[in-house]
Amino acid sequence: MQPLRGITYKLIAVMCFIVMQSLVKWVSKDIPAGEAVFFRSLFALPVIVAWLAMRGDLRTGLKVARPMDHVWRGFIGTCAMGMMFGGLAFLPLPEVTALTYAMPLLVVVFAAMFLDERVGLFRIGAVALGLTGVMIVLAPRVTSLGGETVKTMEAVGAVIVLLGAVCGALAQIFIRKMVQTEEVSAIVFWFSCTSTLMALLTVPFGWAMPTPVQAVALVACGVIGGVGQIFLTSSYRFADASLVAPFDYASMLFAILIGYFIFAEVPTGQMLFGASLIVFAGLIIILRERQLGIRRAKARQAKTPHN
Known part of the structure; x- marks a missing residue:
């Protein structure tokens, strides 16, 4: 294990995703979310294929044990991406980032519902705290429904992003089940394929011809x-996952900086307070998962017969 290298790679990944979202936000006034998903998925494919080939995993990445699992994971994941991209057209980047932090909280809930995972009072309390933070972030948007058109669209955008977080959490549940029969490389490769095809279904709802500059931005979304x-x-x-997972929350710092300097977005105190509660709850869950992982490992060692 090389912890520093793992953390560095995670921070690079987080930065890549924020830059990608920023590019989507930049073109969102003219380019529909479904079209952005298409470019994001299609132009990620060559990068993923090259990576799999370099690792010698290309053959494994093409093997599928349960095709319909990939279809359903692709459908849910595409919905999540499309909703997040749609929300970027109406909300500041830091606010979208804060609302997507609801995803790991919802994963805990859905794991208990669909995977029969035991969830103790500790994690239930953390989820409740995090969802309170989500409501604090949402409150100014929800109360503006029915008011000015701009405010109403911002409220709709917030609801769309939250629904995207729900879909994203369900996609994570699918992945947890799929890794029992599918290779990670196959899950990554076929998601890009299925999301590309599913994004094409949005063509009848209106796609726009991007300008050359917008086309470059959309292609860059996929590559990045x-x-x-x-x-x-x-x-x-x-x-270890428990070590690098907290660095997901570095995305808020990146989002605030890009939002301020590129889009002239200044986060409100209420949004920052709600986001802080969500981050704190997420960190509690990560810490708890790490402790449970250590206990499970010790239990397995205790059961293993020694010669």
Whole structure:
């Protein structure tokens, strides 16, 4: 294990995803979310294929044990990406980032519902705290429903992003089940394939012809997203998940800086307070997962017969 290398790769991945989202936000006034998903998925494919070939995993990346699992994971994951991209058109980048932090909290809930994982009072309390933070972030948007058109669209954007977080959490549940029968390389490769095809279904709802500059930005979204996916996957090869997971929250710092200097967005105190509660709850859950992992490892060692 190389912890420092793992952390560095995770930070690079986080930065890649924020830059990708920033590019999507920049073109979002003219380019529909479904079209952005298409470019993001299509142009990530060459990067992923090259990476799999370099690792010698290309053959494994093409093997599928349960095809329909990939279809459903692709559908849910594409919905999550499309909703997040859609929300970027209406909300400041830091606010979208804060709302997507609800995803790991919802994973805990869905794991208990669909995977029969035991969730103690400690993690239930952390989830409740995090969801309180989500409500604090959402409150100014929800109360503006029915008011000015701009405010109403911001409220709709917030709801869309939250629904995207729900879909993202469900996608994580799918992945937890899929890794029992599928290779990680196959999950990554076929998601890009299925999301590319599913994004094409949004063509009847209206796509726009991008300008040359917008086309470059959209292609860059795919390439940068693919690079981010590679660094994210690689980070877990060099460090424990419990060590690198907290660095997901560095995305808030990146989002605030990019939002301020590129989009002239200044986060409100209420949004920052709500985001802080969500981050704190997420860190509590990560710490708890690490403790439970250590206990499970010790239990397995105790059960292993020694000669």
